[in-house]
Amino acid sequence: MSDADRAQLQRRAISETRLLRQLELLRRPPTPTALLRHCAPGDGIQVIGPDEEPELLDLWRQAAAAGRLLKLVPASGAATRMFGLLRQRASDVPPGSRERLQRLATHGDEGAGAVLRLMDELPRLPFAEQLAEALAARGQEAAEVRRTGAYVPLLDCLLGDTGLGYGAAPKALIAFHRYAGGSRSAFAEQLAESARYLTDAAGRCRLHFTISAVDRPAFADALAAARQPSSALPGVEYEVGFSTQDPATDTVAIDSSDRLARDKDGRILLRPAGHGALLGNLEALGGDLVMVQNIDNVVPEARQDEVVRWKRLLIGQTVRLESELAALRRRLEAAPQDPASGAQAATALARLL
Numbered sequence: 001m002s003d004a005d006r007a008q009l010q011r012r013a014i015s016e017t018r019l020l021r022q023l024e025l026l027r028r029p030p031t032p033t034a035l036l037r038h039c040a041p042g043d044g045i046q047v048i049g050p051d052e053e054p055e056l057l058d059l060w061r062q063a064a065a066a067g068r069l070l071k072l073v074p075a076s077g078a079a080t081r082m083f084g085l086l087r088q089r090a091s092d093v094p095p096g097s098r099e100r101l102q103r104l105a106t107h108g109d110e111g112a113g114a115v116l117r118l119m120d121e122l123p124r125l126p127f128a129e130q131l132a133e134a135l136a137a138r139g140q141e142a143a144e145v146r147r148t149g150a151y152v153p154l155l156d157c158l159l160g161d162t163g164l165g166y167g168a169a170p171k172a173l174i175a176f177h178r179y180a181g182g183s184r185s186a187f188a189e190q191l192a193e194s195a196r197y198l199t200d201a202a203g204r205c206r207l208h209f210t211i212s213a214v215d216r217p218a219f220a221d222a223l224a225a226a227r228q229p230s231s232a233l234p235g236v237e238y239e240v241g242f243s244t245q246d247p248a249t250d251t252v253a254i255d256s257s258d259r260l261a262r263d264k265d266g267r268i269l270l271r272p273a274g275h276g277a278l279l280g281n282l283e284a285l286g287g288d289l290v291m292v293q294n295i296d297n298v299v300p301e302a303r304q305d306e307v308v309r310w311k312r313l314l315i316g317q318t319v320r321l322e323s324e325l326a327a328l329r330r331r332l333e334a335a336p337q338d339p340a341s342g343a344q345a346a347t348a349l350a351r352l353l
Helices: 003-011 014-029 050-065 080-087 098-106 110-124 129-139 140-147 151-159 185-195 212-227 275-285 301-334 340-352
Strands: 067-075 176-179 183-185 204-210 236-241 291-292
Touching: 003 014, 050 301, 067 185, 067 212, 080 110, 098 129, 110 129, 110 140, 110 151, 129 140, 129 151, 129 183, 129 301, 140 151, 176 185, 176 301, 183 185, 185 204, 185 212, 185 301, 204 275, 212 236, 236 275, 275 291, 291 301
Parallel strands: 067 204, 067 291, 204 236
Antiparallel strands: 176 183
16 A cells, blocks of 8 residues: 555544455455244244234333434435436437437347336326426426437436436435325435334434435435425424444455555545444434334335334334343342343343344
8 A cells, every 4th residue: 555545544544454354354255154044933033913012012102202212214325326227328429319219228228228217107206396397497398308208308407416416316315205295205204204103202203314424404404394384294393313424434345356446546445334334323322222224215104004003013022122131130130140040041032032
């Protein structure tokens, strides 16, 4: 490594020891875990019976009312991959037509196929109205653009900075679900769902989103919009926090020769690590009972009843396990040398874990 490499790592608080450890893992990955059998009820899967539900729902109500609940939502991902195939055709010169797309798709061009599907299904998509308004501002009509197959201006309006900007927007803030009265982003949907099982006795609902630093103003605007009286969200008091992934958790990559991958300027290529890197954010929250849920792992409101029911039951199950483990600990502390207490604890732990 050069002095410039070391300075680059130092700015991110990445030690050379950490970098060498990453390289070793990339060059010599750990041996995959050998799977013995699939999980099944009674063997890795615990079934919650209908007779248990009243108790678990009561435990959930107590925990929620006491303000013990918080949700952590990783939300730093960009929508880039969602629109990756569309970007392949976004700068076609000459622009071409629908017939050109059909010819390309026939010869295996996945990007052309994706654009055809976009134009055919656009009226069903949650951002259809927004895109139509953006096209109208440019003097174009969405229906006519679809009819003629003028896909380059359509894609530019959808992905470009002067249009909807979805090519670089955070996935959390694009129109995600369609409703009769408009659309809702995954961010807003998370707020709506969470209010149904996180809200405490004082009407407070606590969430924390991990985001990219550059997107913080956009998230602040989205939160302010969600709090407006005209919003379709439940009337609760949202306590929402934001944090960013620690740059020290960024990871390197290697090329086909097992050497450090670099960008076009010769700098070490560093990318944000996976969700495991957010354990530091989770620890910093100091939460009591924390639900973790990906930003786009959320369904429209009409389908949330079953999801919410099971979230409540699982929270109740967690509280029950917490109580049982605390009782085990008290028995062991009271009689640490008692073989019966040790046997009871081992049996209970085997059942719980």
